Amino acid sequence: MSSKRAKAKKKKAAELARRKAASAKEEKRMPVTEETVKKEVPSETEAVLPVAPEVIETTEETVSNGTEKEKSENKKEKESFFGKLTAILKKGNGYGLGAAVVVGVVLLVAVIVLSIRLGTVTKELEAVQAVSVDYQTELADVKKELDDAELELFSKEPEIVYVEVYPTATPEPKPIPTATPKPTKYLVCVDAGHGDWDGGACIEGENYQALRAEKDDNLWMAKLFRDALSEYKDVEVIMTRETDVFLELTERTDIANEAEADVLISFHRNSFDGEADVNGVEFWIHSSRPKDAQSLANDLLDSIMQVGGMSNRGVKYGSMSSFREDYAINRRASMTSMIVELGFITSEKDNAAYDANGEAYAKEMAKATYEWLVEQKTQDN
Ligand SMILES: [Zn+2]
Known part of the structure; x- marks a missing residue:
């Protein structure tokens, strides 16, 4: 052990x-x-x-x-809290107690100050709330006014207003100052040669029936020329005949003279009795060779040539029989006058051109006539 x-x-x-x-x-x-x-x-x-x-x-x-x-x-345990407190207070020979008292006083003052401040803030808040309430009341009033106004607006019956409109008198056109002359209305007298029983130059059938009569060609061209001239606002046209009627030569010039036309143009077609194809356009003016007629005839001839289809036989004066003997139209007319032989009715070539270019001839001749008239009037003034 x-x-x-x-x-x-x-x-x-x-x-x-x-x-x-x-x-x-x-x-x-x-x-x-x-x-x-x-x-x-x-x-x-x-x-x-x-x-x-x-x-x-x-x-x-x-x-x-x-x-x-x-x-x-x-x-x-029961006494521990007080004991501890007492111990704390007793510590440092009473300094703790003094500090506690100071802290307490400070806290008390802080509480008082805060309470006063709180009171002030509360009062201010109340004042603001009061103002807010005032504004809200005002806003409600305005809203109510608006609602009332709207209600009144929509509940009203629509008013029908009758407006009497009196037609105002069309004002008189103001007189144009004398410095610029009043635009002149140009008057052109258009004559379709022959008519009715006087057929003029004709192409006859086997039974001497007219297959193509000059009187009809003349009227057709006269109307085309009239229509073309009507495009110019300050040009007026007077026709010696508009239907297939006969008029004496004196009657034709009388119409132009009485109307005091600026120009007289007589439409005709030429003829040639023979085998040869004689064709072309020619103008006949007074034997005295007036410059105005000569210039207009030249312008018209040029316009036809511009369209083409026919040859130019020139401007002639007097008559076929004599350069001293005038055609009745040119002899009796008291204004610029001329006879136009617009191709040969005996020429197939001229007839084809006549039918095809009729409108173009009329249009170009009208333009030339208007331009000549404007130029002539400017020279006169
Ligand atoms: Zn004739």
Whole structure:
């Protein structure tokens, strides 16, 4: 047996003795049954466990002074807050108390100041709220006024307003200043040669029936020329005949003279009795060779040549029989006058050109006539 084991055995014995004593004390407080005693008696294994001496001491103390200690600790707990406070206050020879008082005063002052401030702010808020309420009331009033106005507007019956409109008199055209002369209306007398029983030059059939009569060609061209001239606003046209009627030569010149026409143009077609194809356009003017008639005849001839289809036989004066003897139209007319032989009715070439270019001839002749009239009037003024 070693010394270590001997020591452990000694300790074990001491432990057992202590436990017995403890259980004896316990027996005084509570009745111990055989069972509990048995249970409390540690088994050999339990007894072998090493127990630290400190733990044993504490257990001993707790066991011996258990109830008294509990009481004192409860008391200590109750007094701990005040105790601590007192301790804090007592610390540093009363400086803590002074600090606490100062802090308290400061807090009190702060609370007072804040309360006063809160009161002021509350008052201000109340004032603002009052103003807000005023504005809201005002706004409500305005809204109501608007609603009333709208209601009145839409509930009104639509008013029908009758407006009497009096036709205002068309203002008199203002007189044009004398510096610029009033535009002159040009008057052109258009004569379609022959008519009715006087067919003029004709192409006859086997039974002497007229296949193509000059009177009809003349009227057709006269009308085309009239229409073309009518395009010029300041040109007026007078016709010696518009239908298939016969008029004496004197009647034709009378119409032009009475109307005081600026120009008289008599439309005819030429003829040639023979095998040869004689064709072309020629103009006949007064034997005295008046410059105005000569210039206009030249312009008209040029315009026809411009369209083409016919040859130019020139401007002639007098008559076929004599250069001293005038055709009745040129002899009796008191204005610029001329006879135009617009191609030969006996020429197929001229007839084709006449039919094809009739409108173009009329248009170009009208343009030339208008331009001549404008130029002539400017010279006269
Ligand atoms: Zn004729």
